[in-house]
Amino acid sequence: MPDNTTNPAAKTATTAGLRVTIEAVAWITKFVGGDGTERINFDETAQPGDNIRTVLKKLSGKYPQLREALWDPDNPREIGEHVEIIVNDAFLGVDHTLDSEIKDGDRISLIGQFMGG
Amino acid sequence: MTSEMPGGYAGKILRIDLTNERVWTQELPPEELRRYVGGTGLGAKILYEEVPPNVNWDDPENRLILATGPLAGSPIWGTGTLSVVTAGAMTNGGTSTQANGFFGASIKYSGYDAIVLQGKAKDWVYVYIKDDVVELRDARHLLGKDTWEMQEALYDEYGLSGHQLSVYGIGPAGEKLVRFAIILGDYGHAASKNGCGAVMGSKNVKCVAIVRGTKPLRIHDPAGMYAAAEEISWDLKNDPSTQGLYNWGTLGGVANGVPMGTAPVKNYTTNIWPEPEKLALYEAPAIRARFPHRGHQCNGCGMNHCHMFVMPEGPYKGQLVDEPEYEGLSGCGSALGVIDSMQTTWLNTQVDKAGVDVNEWGWAAGWVIECLEKGHLTPEQVGFDIKWGDAEGINKLLQLVAKREGFGDILGEGTMRASKKIGGEAAKCAIYIEKGPSPRGHDHRSRWTEMLDAAVGSAGTIETGPLIRPTELGLPARQNPFDPDEVASSTAIALGRRHFEDSLGSCMFTTRTYLEYVCRALNAVTGWDYTKEEAMEMGKRVAVLFRAFNIRRGIGTELEKPSARYGSIPVDGPAQGQNVMAHWDYMRQKWYDMVGFDIETGKPKIETLRKYGLDHIIPDLYEAEPASHAR
Numbered sequence: 001m002p003d004n005t006t007n008p009a010a011k012t013a014t015t016a017g018l019r020v021t022i023e024a025v026a027w028i029t030k031f032v033g034g035d036g037t038e039r040i041n042f043d044e045t046a047q048p049g050d051n052i053r054t055v056l057k058k059l060s061g062k063y064p065q066l067r068e069a070l071w072d073p074d075n076p077r078e079i080g081e082h083v084e085i086i087v088n089d090a091f092l093g094v095d096h097t098l099d100s101e102i103k104d105g106d107r108i109s110l111i112g113q114f115m116g117g
Numbered sequence: 118m119t120s121e122m123p124g125g126y127a128g129k130i131l132r133i134d135l136t137n138e139r140v141w142t143q144e145l146p147p148e149e150l151r152r153y154v155g156g157t158g159l160g161a162k163i164l165y166e167e168v169p170p171n172v173n174w175d176d177p178e179n180r181l182i183l184a185t186g187p188l189a190g191s192p193i194w195g196t197g198t199l200s201v202v203t204a205g206a207m208t209n210g211g212t213s214t215q216a217n218g219f220f221g222a223s224i225k226y227s228g229y230d231a232i233v234l235q236g237k238a239k240d241w242v243y244v245y246i247k248d249d250v251v252e253l254r255d256a257r258h259l260l261g262k263d264t265w266e267m268q269e270a271l272y273d274e275y276g277l278s279g280h281q282l283s284v285y286g287i288g289p290a291g292e293k294l295v296r297f298a299i300i301l302g303d304y305g306h307a308a309s310k311n312g313c314g315a316v317m318g319s320k321n322v323k324c325v326a327i328v329r330g331t332k333p334l335r336i337h338d339p340a341g342m343y344a345a346a347e348e349i350s351w352d353l354k355n356d357p358s359t360q361g362l363y364n365w366g367t368l369g370g371v372a373n374g375v376p377m378g379t380a381p382v383k384n385y386t387t388n389i390w391p392e393p394e395k396l397a398l399y400e401a402p403a404i405r406a407r408f409p410h411r412g413h414q415c416n417g418c419g420m421n422h423c424h425m426f427v428m429p430e431g432p433y434k435g436q437l438v439d440e441p442e443y444e445g446l447s448g449c450g451s452a453l454g455v456i457d458s459m460q461t462t463w464l465n466t467q468v469d470k471a472g473v474d475v476n477e478w479g480w481a482a483g484w485v486i487e488c489l490e491k492g493h494l495t496p497e498q499v500g501f502d503i504k505w506g507d508a509e510g511i512n513k514l515l516q517l518v519a520k521r522e523g524f525g526d527i528l529g530e531g532t533m534r535a536s537k538k539i540g541g542e543a544a545k546c547a548i549y550i551e552k553g554p555s556p557r558g559h560d561h562r563s564r565w566t567e568m569l570d571a572a573v574g575s576a577g578t579i580e581t582g583p584l585i586r587p588t589e590l591g592l593p594a595r596q597n598p599f600d601p602d603e604v605a606s607s608t609a610i611a612l613g614r615r616h617f618e619d620s621l622g623s624c625m626f627t628t629r630t631y632l633e634y635v636c637r638a639l640n641a642v643t644g645w646d647y648t649k650e651e652a653m654e655m656g657k658r659v660a661v662l663f664r665a666f667n668i669r670r671g672i673g674t675e676l677e678k679p680s681a682r683y684g685s686i687p688v689d690g691p692a693q694g695q696n697v698m699a700h701w702d703y704m705r706q707k708w709y710d711m712v713g714f715d716i717e718t719g720k721p722k723i724e725t726l727r728k729y730g731l732d733h734i735i736p737d738l739y740e741a742e743p744a745s746h747a748r
Contacts, residue, residue, distance in 0.1 A: 025373065025376060026369055026372055026373055026400055026401075027360070027361040027369060027373070030360065030361075031357070035402070036361065036364070036365075036401075036402065037397075037400050037401075037402045037403065038397060038400065065357070068357060069357035069358075072588070072594040072595075074588065074594075075594075078593070078594060078595070079594060079595040080594045080595070081358055081584075081586065081587060081588065081594045081595065082357045082358040084377055084595075086376060086377060086691055089376075089690070089691055090691050090692075090693075091377070091378075091563075091597070091598055091599065091691055091692070092597075093597035093598070093599065093600065094599060094691075094695070109376055111373055111376055111377055112358075112361055112369075112373060113358060113583075
């Protein structure tokens with residue numbers, strides 16, 4: 001479980017391979033051991049051929065609450081209703097899909113679906 | 118259908134003719150209730166039947182309908198909701214806009230399901246209601262008071278406060294017929310869309326004050342109602358999609374929206390937060406931690422939403438302010454370049470007190486600031502200079518608008534009309550829909566569903582809103598926000614859910630659960646056997662009725678387009694380069710095909726009218742000439 005009590009944005013745990021950062025934003029940090037504020041970054045390692053789905057499955061496999069929030073319960077290969085995904089500062093679906101291969105240095109942000117009022 | 122009154126209803130509409138100073142009650146027709154339910158549905162029926170096409174928003178013959186629904190006053194969370202239905206000042210067309218708090222419950226406890234105001238009082242009055250006592254009382258001493266001063270003056274007069282006396286009315290802006298004036302009450306709860314406050318002002322009514330009534334509430338199946346209430350509250354508290362809302366309301370919206378490009382920044386000139394390191398000031402816990410605060414929840418609600426704050430420091434130290442909703446934080450914050458959420462919070466309350474719609478305010482003030490920056494307006498024209506983030510300067514402009522003084526008189530017409538009056542390069546910076554309703558408080562260039570919805574909707578604001586549980590409507594769990602097919606189909610398929618919810622007398626944040634659960638609550642209260650299919654059918658019926666109301670008034674499809682800036686291509690951020698206008702005609706056509714309307718005339722097709730049991734209005738649309746669209 002990450003420690004976000006000091007500076008969550010400073011967390012790193014890089015090893016060899018393709019580097020990909022997955023960022024849990026604000027409320028989504030609740031699902032990965034945070035308090036629903038700021039950011040928690042996970043510096044993950046992907047293998048050649050891994051895609052966005054693969055790395056998200058790997059991370060959510062470690063966090064049951066994230067797994068529940070992130071994936072569609074009726075079709076667990078697809079994203080559910082609660083979380084929006086931004087890849088390299090663009091919405092999923094613009095330049096990437098879940099099947100897009102990871103490139104070294106990719107950054108994936110998980111942001112809670114928000115409805116106004 | 119039964120001819121007995123279902124549970125949850127008081128069974129009466131309170132009718133008030135202001136011109137003739139006449140008050141009476143009208144029995145609700147039980148056989149019609151299942152088709153229209155209450156709130157927005159009931160209001161739409163009354164509006165369509167009683168406001169002819171040639172009656173403009175400020176005509177005394179316009180109706181101002183304050184309606185609640187069968188769930189109002191029950192122990193189900195958030196059931197104090199008021200739906201305001203009228204022909205509104207921004208579009209001169211149908212309006213459905215909601216305020217929460219206690220007013221809806223108070224109407225019910227007083228023995229009514231709706232209040233219908235018609236005519237125009239000779240001098241300023243307010244409506245006083247205490248059960249069967251209904252009186253028009255002199256309001257001259259309330260004139261000029263802001264919305265909070267108004268309710269506090271009546272609190273003092275009657276020795277009542279809080280939920281004991283619910284006061285909903287207009288601020289200075291409504292008195293001066295500012296086009297985007299609101300009806301606000303119970304401190305921070307506003308029916309804010311389509312200038313419903315201007316309609317109240319046009320009738321010389323300052324407010325409606327209801328003493329919490331003493332009439333019994335009839336519930337068909339009390340045990341079932343409590344079970345349904347528990348089911349809904351458990352879901353709101355525990356489901357991943359609503360936990361944030363349960364804990365923080367909509368406070369976190371700007372901090373969440375900036376990385377998605379959905380929070381408007383500086384009048385749509387950028388999607389990059391001016392000082393990224395300070396965005397954390399807009400995170401929900403950070404905002405709440407900055408203020409001494411306490412809960413000020415609506416009727417029967419257990420959400421940690423709707424708090425009241427005290428300004429902790431600075432020139433306004435000690436002032437009571439309202440915890441902003443997301444749209445307050447965007448309309449008084451991000452859209453205007455206000456970096457400090459404390460200033461935004463203060464400004465949001467000034468907007469509420471003046472009595473204007475915070476969405477329209479964000480576009481209006483943002484337009485002025487951008488035009489001043491670029492030289493399209495001069496400080497001499499406006500009266501002074503204002504820079505991005507200048508909360509004091511923005512408030513100064515607000516006060517001019519509320520009193521319609523100087524440049525405020527032009528801006529009081531709303532962004533669209535003001536920008537067209539100024540013209541030239543200034544006009545190109547304005548955010549609006551040609552039909553006139555205020556876009557909601559997001560950057561819709563990253564949220565095409567709401568831009569399409571704002572354009573094709575008929576009730577003075579978005580009609581479907583962001584999807585709730587899309588899979589229960591057969592839609593994919595996640596939509597690509599830039600896929601024209603998904604945008605059009607989700608906007609069309611979801612049409613009706615909001616109309617149904619807004620007919621119940623409950624808050625849209627507490628119906629953000631499964632439709633099946635909401636139907637279970639409705640059935641326990643009324644004794645019906647509503648299914649989610651019937652709920653959607655009912656909602657679509659109401660949407661069709663609003664559309665028919667507008668078509669008869671000459672509000673045509675040529676107005677269904679965004680202004681140049683509203684439909685522009687984002688220059689940076691997550692939606693950079695996305696061009697909504699490249700797909701606009703396609704999305705509209707698909708939406709029209711799916712909802713069963715004709716894109717040339719805008720009319721619901723005859724088979725659509727029949728499908729929703731609206732055969733009786735076919736002659737209105739297909740035999741009578743529409744009125745000219747007076748605005």
